[in-house]
C-alpha cells in the first residue's frame with residue numbers, strides 16, 4: 001500500500017487489508033510505504049489511528065518508511081492511492097518496475113476509472129472517515145476475489 005507520506009492513507013490501507021486477510025484465513029503479509037521520506041519512523045497520523053481504532057483496527061504500531069525498488073520484487077501486488085503515487089512509484093522502481101503488479105486501489109471498486117483516494121492531510125476528521133470507507137470497500141473487493149475461487 002503506497003501513498004505520499006505513509007502517514008495518512010497507506011497505513012489505513014495496510015491495517016484494513018491485513019485485518020481482513022487475517023479474518024479470512026489468508027496468510028498474507030501486508031505492508032505500506034511512502035513515495036516521499038518526510039515521515040520515516042513516525043507513527044501514523046493521529047486521525048488515521050483514531051478512525052482505525054473506531055473500526056476495531058490497530059495501526060498504532062506501524063512506522064513510516066519510504067518505498068524502495070526492492071519492494072517491486074518482494075511483493076506480489078502494489079496498490080497506490082493516486083496517480084501521482086503511481087508516477088512516483090514508477091520512478092522509484094526504475095528497472096524493477098512491474099506494470100502488472102501495480103494498480104490504483106480504487107480500481108478494485110471502480111474498475112478502469114483510475115479514481116484517486118483523496119489526501120486527507122490538510123482537512124479534518126471527516127476526510128479521514130471518508131478515506132477509511134473508500135479503503136474498506138476496496139479491501140473487501142480484494143479479499144472477495146481471493147476467497148471466491
Ligand code: 4NP
Nearest residue numbers: 003004005006007008009121
Ligand atoms: P499521505 O498524506 O500521503 O496519505 O500519508 C500525506 C502526509 C504527509 C504529507 C502529505 C500527504 N506531507 O506533505 O508531509
